[in-house]
Amino acid sequence: MTADDATARLRAAGCVFAEDEAALIADAAGGYPARHEALLERRIAGEPLEIVIGWARFAGLRIPTAPGVFVPRRRTELVARLAIACAPDDATVVDLCCGTGAVAAAIAHARTDARIVAADVDPAAVALAASTLAPLGCVATVSDLDEALGHLAGAVDVIASCPPYVPTAQIPLMPREARDHEPALALDGGPDGAAVQRAVLDAAARLLRPGGVAIVETSEDLATLTLAAAADAALSARLERDAELGAVAVVARL
Ligand SMILES: C[S@@+](CC[C@H](N)C(=O)[O-])C[C@H]1O[C@@H](n2cnc3c(N)ncnc32)[C@H](O)[C@@H]1O
Structure with missing residues (x-):
């Protein structure tokens, strides 16, 4: 999947920062196409980006996240x-x-x-x-x-x-x-x-x-x-x- 394809799909799903999100999701997929597709689908289905990619930025740190735990703001x-x-x-x-x-x-x-x-x-x-x-x-x-x-x-x-x-x-x-x-x-x-x-x-x-x-x-x-x-x-x-x-x-x- 190209970066443009991923961006277009995220944009169609209503993600405002589609290009940035596509890059973060590609990075989290680590080069595995099936994982890339699965992460993208989770995001398109409405899961918070930080849960999909497994971390949130906070005070300059990457804080690990998990489903069911509040994402730090x-x-x-x-x-x-x-x-x-x-x-x-x-x-x-x-x-x-x-x-x-x-x-x-x-x-x-x-x-x-x-x-x-x-x-x-x-x-x-x-x-x-x-x-x-x-x-x-x-x-x-x-x-x-x-x-x-x-x-x-x-x-x-x-x-x-x-x-x-x-x-x-x-x-x-x-x-x-x-x-x-x-x-x-x-x-x-x-x-x-x-x-x-x-x-x-x-x-x-x-x-x-x-x-x-x-x-x-x-x-x-x-x-x-x-x-x-x-x-x-x-x-x-x-x-x-x-x-x-x-x-x-x-x-x-x-
Ligand atoms: C808005 S979240 C904030 C989490 C974290 N401080 C942050 O900023 O990302 C509120 C947290 O309070 C916890 N909480 C709610 N009631 C609580 C209680 N009575 N005692 C301890 N923790 C509680 C929830 O489980 C949740 O993790």
Whole structure:
């Protein structure tokens, strides 16, 4: 199959960046025609590109992906960047709701002195994160919020978190790629979107040492609720934004 053929088929299927995607899919096929065709068909059928090719770009890294695990978004680089900036030397860092472990991996690359624990309630996400993070010296563990992190209570310097924050009623309005290929557990933020953010900030109040910081991704629509959740957890919080990434995060200090 020529690159032009692949591009034309992807374009006909509605892929906006058809030429770029065709090149990435050809690269992932590694020169095997049958594999090339299979990957192309999966993409044309609507699977996210990052799942089809097996990796997502995040903070300059190639983060391995897997079917059924949330694909890390570029906007979440803000959370990783803020965590890197505020971690003291030899910090203990928790990536709570870690998914693929992209945030933990970005922090580990920038701060080799940090002790990093990644946690997620989904065993499939933790298995993927563990294989990505083990070579970086980080641990990944199955945990419903901080349930399995009791040993870190009061000892964490930085919590970096991108929890689910889509209001339940808005999930049917999301792009098909997300609705059909990412688990509801990774998207659903409850009736107002902020339910898991609240739980994360409550967990942060238990995990952080005095002066420690929790960084939680949010959206413009939810920012007021996320700030209120931080205040309810007795954390003093401010907003940080990155207009280029379209990213908003709450930075909450104990
Ligand atoms: C929006 S995804 C983000 C994943 C990752 N942080 C990233 O940015 O790619 C949210 C993640 O939160 C996890 N999650 C949802 N509820 C959780 C809970 N109660 N405890 C731990 N993880 C949870 C989901 O399994 C999912 O992997």
